Amino acid sequence: MDLRDSAEEAEFRAGLRAWLAGAVPVTTGPDGAPPQGRWGDIEAVRSYTRALHDAGYAGLTWPAEHGGRGLSPAYQAIYLEETARAEATEHIGVIGLGMVGPTIIACGSPEQRAWYLPRILTGEIIFCQGFSEPEAGSDLSAVRTVARRDGDELVVTGRKVWSSYAHLADHCLLLARTDPGQRRHRGLSCLLVDLRSAGVTVRPIRQMTGEAEFAEIEFDEVRVPLDAVVGAVDDGWRVAMTTLAHERGTFGFTLTARLDVAFRRLVATAKARGRDTDPLVRDQIAARYVELEGLRWTNRRGLAALARTGVPGPETSVIKLRWSQAHQRLTSLAVQLLGGDAEPDGWDPYWRHQMLRSRANTIEGGTSEVLRNLVAERVLGLPRSY
């Protein structure tokens, strides 16, 4: 056990930190408050993405033959920590970089790899994920979107919801039923679909925050070439699980890095509003810190297991569950710190937005109820409860 960076890791961290110092655009207002929402100025995000790629920081863990750096997940973890520390925005193609790209590397054809992978790395094409449906939320195997074979094409009809980044995306990794005779996990396929095809309608879903970072995608007889299938036809469940497994690898670091930023902003708000001397507020801030640190070091434990065995340790199954709770508590505390201030500044809309947005955290990417079921069954060995 050595919790320090190795010499190589320290060098990577220092280089990244130096690069970030010059590359990250300043986005805070005069009162120090960050902009609302995750994206702010989309053109700035695009140009930052290009700079990130030019500097070699896109696709750190992708194999070198696919345009990546071939680094271990530990470097991805450092990247996530440092970009959070610098309050940098994300690469514009997070879904492509973190999920779709690794899926194409694992299951895709040589042609798919050659066409999609470089474009994902540069941010030239932006992916969203088309898995959830109105009737297939937690129960993903209930998908009803159909991809009917017609010669050397598939004809897609159906409706996908909760596709994040779909308002920016031009491509979608779609899970659809290719064999109507099969049920549940069998007879599904994963398709790479160009959202500019005829018959595709993207409708933003306005959230309780007022913004729309998710969309509903309707497919009406959309024609997709047969070679857009990732892996084998009717083997889509396995491919989709590969995609979701990549969400688990270092995704905890992403979540924790964001929580780290939020915690520093919480402390700044408490001080700015003169609430940092209130013993009850101090108690709550310390409690939020303990939650943050618990996530941070559990991620690192999970990473060590991943490095040794190829799979993250069972303890990582609680990261998303506990992160969502911690973030909700943190944003609720922040909003309470604002209360009663005579002169609202940029922090007021920021925290109100964060507080409302955090309500989705216990729902998106696996509801807390489903996650507790998984821990109970797969880790604690309790009988299936549904």
Next chain:
Amino acid sequence: MDFALTGEQEALRDTAAKYLADDRGAGDGRPWTEVDDLGWLDAELGTVELALLAEQLGWARSPSPWWATVGLAGPALRAAGRPVAAPATLAWAWENGPDTLAEAVAAARRPTVTDPAATGARSSTGTDSAAAAVPSSTGDVGRGGTPSTHTPGVGCAVAADGTLTGRAIRVPHAVDAVDLVVAASGPYGVELRLVDASAVRVTPAGAGGQALDPSRPVSTVELTGVPSTLLVAADAAADVLALTRRRAGALLAAEAVGVAARALARAGGYAATRTQFGAPIGANQAVAHPLAECYGQVETARSLAYRAAWTVDAEPGRVADQAVLTASVAAREAALSACEAAIQTYGGSGFTWEQPLHHWYRRAWWLATFDGTVADVRAELAGLLLDD
């Protein structure tokens, strides 16, 4: 960055688990010599290795005075170049202060104004050769000052002849100890001195079955002109006490993780097998989900406890202090939550004396209130987070 146990660390943990698993009854009765034979008192063991042992002892809810020996008394004995062999403990809290280990460290840091001619050990070059291993760093303390018999606010004084008088409170495992390390005020500040525990009067708190956790007894210890030997002189006592506080705290966090993990394992086992309404009760989400939450608490606390143990040796000072406080909060809460969830899962039988869950629950409460409450720990943590 590699947060994985080494093969040697895993072997140490697994051997401990195996040793503690054989059933010798709740009263334990394992002879102390076995602890030494197992190598659990070896000077080479780092805090991570000790934490792995503490976790296993918590899992077993062992009544062994091992924690008090290596966690509380160990740092002072080692600093003086003495072996850690017999059961030992530390007296730092006195009837008229200091109360907590944090206050004891603060008292030891307090500069004292003393008469250089007064009897007593001022530095490691004093009369006691045993203290030779202690580095001297503050040789000028007290020069030219006025005589002082003891540090204000420390309820045990070193007399001119080296004897100690005072009434120590809440001394863990004093009933088991052969060696008693005492934080007492000498003419140059707080010193750590060694006393033969048979020469003091030990009165266990909560005698007659009223103790919170009879397997972790605490006592009032009366010292009346008891002879003592210098272990750590005034110029180094504060640093040794600070290390003691970090080491003991990290080990208790690990012990609390062991307590929590055991309670959760029992609850999970029961929920999977106890049948009502024709199905195991664990098939109900109302039963299963609280246990899933506990699992999350236990695992995050475990990460923090291991990390805290690592910092005690690798990043001593503020980083370690903050890491130990953080782990303490998480581990204490995890132990209480897991025991409470387990008792609830067991239903009526969980409330009986016969069902041993209450032994772990008592230990969890002992841990949750040792040297301050969880709220006290969070208050100190908030100071580190907000006040610099």
